[in-house]
Amino acid sequence: MTTTVLAAVRQFSQAKMGDDETGHGFDHIQRVVGLADRLVQAYPQADRVLTLTAAYLHDVIDEKLVTDTVAASDEVRQFLNQQGLTAEQVATVFLIMDNMSYHKTLDGTAKPLPLEGQIVQDADRLDAIGAIGIARAIYFGGHFGEKIYDPAVKPRTAMTHAEYRNLNHETIINHFYEKLLTLKDLMNTTAAKKLAEHRQQVMLDFLAEYKAEWNAEA
Template sequence: MSNETLTAVHDFARSKMRDDETGHGFDHIQRVVGLADRLLTAYPAADRLLTLTAAYLHDVIDEKLVTDTQAASAEVRDFLSAHDFSATQQDTIFLIMDNMSFHKTLDGTAKPLPLEGQIVQDADRLDAIGAIGIARALYFGGHFGEKIYDPAVAPRTQMTHAEYRNLGGETVINHFYEKLLTLKDLMNTAAAKGLAEHRQQVMLDFLTEFKDEWQAKR
């Protein structure tokens, strides 16, 4: 398959995600693809087409972003078939998309990912942390009407999938402790772990500064 195939995948993903207002828009998709492509240089054994296709499409069928995941999945299948992806390739892409989300780690239902999926998952998690991660967390929280911070509300631990999706009483700052700060240690590849170190420190520095300013210490 040629670069024309990836261009078609790019255009399809853009048509689905360009109007997103939760921090999962096409700008996010492009960064995940860019990070995945960067990670691929360290893992030449990974299939580049499958990796980047999954990176482009990973949010198109996400339950938190679409109202009918079955219809969205069928549309993706039709698109992939129309662009000559084999049944085996399609199954690999869907395996990645269906098992890379953070919530899958909460209920233990995630299936093992191939190297291509590990790279996409790492790229997606890298875009959830660091300076970009801070901005996206604030943007997501504002979209859903979350409070920025409430010192009286402790971060949740050992959440179920349902509890994770329940934003009632959730605060943006708690989301760092409940998810974002845990992602560094969940990276699959050594290359992603190296990139995550700096982004982790950016978030820790932000939280320290935020709480000092919240208490009028600075």
């Protein structure tokens, strides 16, 4: 795989994700790619171009973003074949895309990720936390009409996949406790774990300030 292939993958991803209005647009994709490229530098044994290819494509077949995941997968597979990827490389990209999502950890169906996939997963999770993560959580919740906060509604625990996807039972603030604050401890790589420490504190500070202002204490 070459940087020429990577340029085509970037263009394909931008065409698919450029109009997203849920916080998973091409700006998110570019940050994930940038973070993945930063993380992969510490692992010379990882295939950088394959890692970045998966990073560019990781949301293109996401069930929460596309109505027909089978058709979306077929289109991606055809595109990658046209770029000259081997069957093994295409299979690796799909292994990463199909098993890196958080919801896969809820039902225990996630298959082990190769190093390239662990890096992409870390990069995606890093973009879900910190200051960007706060903004994306509010943007996503607002897009789907979620309530911002209700102290009477407690965060859910031990959710199934179906419960996780049921936004009627979630508030934006509770999403931090149900998912975002758990991501720090789910990072795979040492570099990602270090970056997650600061971003975690940014979220904790935000939640403390939000609740203080909510209660007219600040």
